Amino acid sequence: MSTEIPSTGENDVAATPFGLLAEFETVEALVRAAERVRDEGYTRWDSYAPFAVHGLDEAMGLDRTGLPRIVFLAGLTGCIFGLVLQWWTNGVNYPFVISGKPLFGLPVAIPIAFEMTILFAAFGALLGMLGLNGLPRLHHPLFKSERFRRATTDRFFIAIEASDPIFDAQDTRRLLEDVGSVAVEEVEA
Amino acid sequence: MSEPAVDVSGLDNTWDDPTQRAPLILGGHDLASVTDAIAGIVERPQPPKAWWIAFSIASLGTITLFAMVAYLLWVGIGVWGVMIPVGWGFAIVNFVFWVGIGHAGTLISAILFLLRQKWRTSINRFAEAMTIFAVVCAGLFPAIHVGRAWFAYWLFPIPNQMRMWPNFRSPLLWDVFAVSTYATVSLLFWYMGMIPDLATLRDRARTKLRQIVYGVLALGWRASNRHWHRFEMAYLLLAALATPLVLSVHSVVSFDFAVAILPGWHSTLFPPYFVAGAIFSGFAMVLTVIIPARQYFGLKEVITIRHLENMAKILLATGLMVAISYATEFFMAWYSGNPFESFALLNRALGPYAWAFAIMITCNVIVPQVFWFRSMRRNLWVLWIGSILVNVGMWFERFVIVVSSLSRDFLPSSWGYYKPTAVDLLTLAGSFGLFFTLFLLFLRFLPMVGIAEVKSVMPQAHLDLGEHAGQGDYHGEISYQHVYPYVEKEEDDS
Numbered sequence: 128m129s130t131e132i133p134s135t136g137e138n139d140v141a142a143t144p145f146g147l148l149a150e151f152e153t154v155e156a157l158v159r160a161a162e163r164v165r166d167e168g169y170t171r172w173d174s175y176a177p178f179a180v181h182g183l184d185e186a187m188g189l190d191r192t193g194l195p196r197i198v199f200l201a202g203l204t205g206c207i208f209g210l211v212l213q214w215w216t217n218g219v220n221y222p223f224v225i226s227g228k229p230l231f232g233l234p235v236a237i238p239i240a241f242e243m244t245i246l247f248a249a250f251g252a253l254l255g256m257l258g259l260n261g262l263p264r265l266h267h268p269l270f271k272s273e274r275f276r277r278a279t280t281d282r283f284f285i286a287i288e289a290s291d292p293i294f295d296a297q298d299t300r301r302l303l304e305d306v307g308s309v310a311v312e313e314v315e316a
Numbered sequence: 317m318s319e320p321a322v323d324v325s326g327l328d329n330t331w332d333d334p335t336q337r338a339p340l341i342l343g344g345h346d347l348a349s350v351t352d353a354i355a356g357i358v359e360r361p362q363p364p365k366a367w368w369i370a371f372s373i374a375s376l377g378t379i380t381l382f383a384m385v386a387y388l389l390w391v392g393i394g395v396w397g398v399m400i401p402v403g404w405g406f407a408i409v410n411f412v413f414w415v416g417i418g419h420a421g422t423l424i425s426a427i428l429f430l431l432r433q434k435w436r437t438s439i440n441r442f443a444e445a446m447t448i449f450a451v452v453c454a455g456l457f458p459a460i461h462v463g464r465a466w467f468a469y470w471l472f473p474i475p476n477q478m479r480m481w482p483n484f485r486s487p488l489l490w491d492v493f494a495v496s497t498y499a500t501v502s503l504l505f506w507y508m509g510m511i512p513d514l515a516t517l518r519d520r521a522r523t524k525l526r527q528i529v530y531g532v533l534a535l536g537w538r539a540s541n542r543h544w545h546r547f548e549m550a551y552l553l554l555a556a557l558a559t560p561l562v563l564s565v566h567s568v569v570s571f572d573f574a575v576a577i578l579p580g581w582h583s584t585l586f587p588p589y590f591v592a593g594a595i596f597s598g599f600a601m602v603l604t605v606i607i608p609a610r611q612y613f614g615l616k617e618v619i620t621i622r623h624l625e626n627m628a629k630i631l632l633a634t635g636l637m638v639a640i641s642y643a644t645e646f647f648m649a650w651y652s653g654n655p656f657e658s659f660a661l662l663n664r665a666l667g668p669y670a671w672a673f674a675i676m677i678t679c680n681v682i683v684p685q686v687f688w689f690r691s692m693r694r695n696l697w698v699l700w701i702g703s704i705l706v707n708v709g710m711w712f713e714r715f716v717i718v719v720s721s722l723s724r725d726f727l728p729s730s731w732g733y734y735k736p737t738a739v740d741l742l743t744l745a746g747s748f749g750l751f752f753t754l755f756l757l758f759l760r761f762l763p764m765v766g767i768a769e770v771k772s773v774m775p776q777a778h779l780d781l782g783e784h785a786g787q788g789d790y791h792g793e794i795s796y797q798h799v800y801p802y803v804e805k806e807e808d809d810s
Binding site for chain 2: 153154161173174175176177178179180181183184187189192194195198202212213216217220221223225226228232235236238239241242243245246248249250252253255256257259260262263264265266267269270275276277278279280281
């Protein structure tokens with residue numbers, strides 16, 4: 128772990144970094160560190176792990192996502208679409224009597240209304256998740272870090288962004304070094 | 317984690333000691349080595365020789381399928397054995413068969429997920445891929461079965477110059493919606509689950525091409541926990557949506573039969589009967605494919621004997637459900653007092669298609685009984701051959717349902733005997749070629765085991781939390797309801 132703190136040049140606008148990246152070796156260390164960063168009051172920061180770490184959401188103090196609401200509304204839209212589609216096409220726009228059946232009946236409309244509910248809700252879940260996550264976004268400053276490539280294999284990271292209101296190049300670095308990381312590096316913007 | 321008193325070196329994790337959870341991943345893997353084991357398969361410069369042999373055979377099958385479809389489109393539906401009264405021949409049998417195969421994938425990925433069956437993580441990616449390729453094969457048959465396949469799009473409510481709409485009061489149209497929704501949702505589920513693993517492949521890439529291709533497919537996933545949080549929620553919701561969907565799809569397929577008035581088809585038993593059969597055949601197909609795959613790609617420590625044994629147990633359970641459905645059909649035929657229904661069932665068992673019925677009963681009812689025995693469940697040859705026989709039996713089940721009912725309905729004057737032609741047989745064989753071609757390409761280019769999901773059930777993924785420790789946690793559990801000891805703040809910061 129380096130003890131020398133390089134000058135970040137606070138007045139140098141062109142060299143404003145993305146933030147600081149700290150590497151951890153175990154889930155345990157990551158969760159403990161996340162609790163500390165949360166308690167320090169940082170807001171623009173994130174943890175990175177190769178899989179969903181159980182308990183990290185609380186450790187980071189994350190709010191529950193609003194995704195279920197999006198999915199519910201998408202499903203409701205699909206259901207209404209399915210019903211209106213069947214009622215309007217077979218009952219209004221092109222009415223024809225077959226086997227003496229009514230032009231539109233709720234029981235007979237259920238399978239397709241159901242399938243449309245699921246279809247729309249599923250798109251809502253995938254696209255909603257990607258949208259809330261700001262994906263697809265093929266480039267990100269963190270990808271410049273060679274070290275960070277192990278975030279999808281076996282290493283755990285915390286990155287605090289320089290745009291955080293209480294970010295301070297030296298204090299933040301000291302905090303990250305203090306919470307059990309094995310390495311801290313600056314990531315350029 | 318202390319070692320249980322069982323020899324793990326032999327890759328045996330099938331003990332049933334209730335005080336000790338069996339590990340799901342063997343061989344002392346850590347997070348990096350398990351990534352190497354799975355991602356390494358798609359990173360090899362050359363696939364194993366067995367892959368090339370299998371791929372050659374499968375491609376030959378695919379070419380046969382395309383040739384047969386081209387011949388059918390050129391000449392017409394007369395190249396098949398379909399006639400009056402048996403207008404639904406191999407095409408519909410194959411359609412129901414392939415849709416059914418797909419169901420195990422969704423069962424493993426969605427239903428076992430909701431039931432917190434952690435062992436599914438090693439096999440779910442594999443099974444979901446199987447679902448998609450099976451549905452691809454399934455979707456082909458109704459399209460070519462309509463006769464003039466270039467009008468198959470009439471099945472969809474597309475505004476057109478004739479100002480006509482499809483008839484939404486027909487189960488056949490429900491089928492179009494059910495199967496296309498199923499295919500789409502399965503694809504979304506499969507792809508979404510794969511995003512973190514595609515990011516792993518991107519980050520491990522040694523060549524620019526791999527980095528770009530996997531990078532684009534991974535959509536810029538950067539393993540952020542804020543992202544993981546929404547990802548987990550989306551995964552849970554998709555599982556919850558796919559669960560009723562999978563049950564609805566084969567129910568709707570069974571409505572194609574059950575809503576008709578034909579004896580042998582007109583039965584309220586059909587939806588659960590079809591769903592049980594679908595899961596039965598799907599699990600059999602997973603076993604048929606996964607046993608050689610784990611052997612040749614060195615994944616015995618990830619897809620362990622315990623996984624296979626669990627699948628054998630499901631095969632036994634669903635096989636018994638199918639058996640009781642057969643018995644119920646006969647009971648209801650007798651109990652209803654309907655002479656046509658009774659005749660249809662007797663004719664099914666003893667009539668001109670008795671040979672097919674005998675194959676069906678042997679493969680679907682008798683063969684799975686060997687899985688009552690632990691030693692048989694753990695014998696890979698027995699398991700593999702048994703799974704193939706179940707596939708054969710389930711194909712014949714659909715043949716028996718479709719053909720024996722149609723060939724002899726109410727009036728003896730309209731009876732007939734259906735025989736497939738060579739084109740029918742080659743098309744069926746070709747559909748297997750297409751299925752295996754797609755599957756082998758999947759094995760070669762995409763991670764066949766969900767790497768991130770497997771990691772989440774490894775001991776390294778868990779904090780040491782006393783009574784809560786073990787393999788028990790799994791992503792998808794919405795953790796807000798839980799209180800963890802470590803959330804209590806430690807008073808050690810100065």
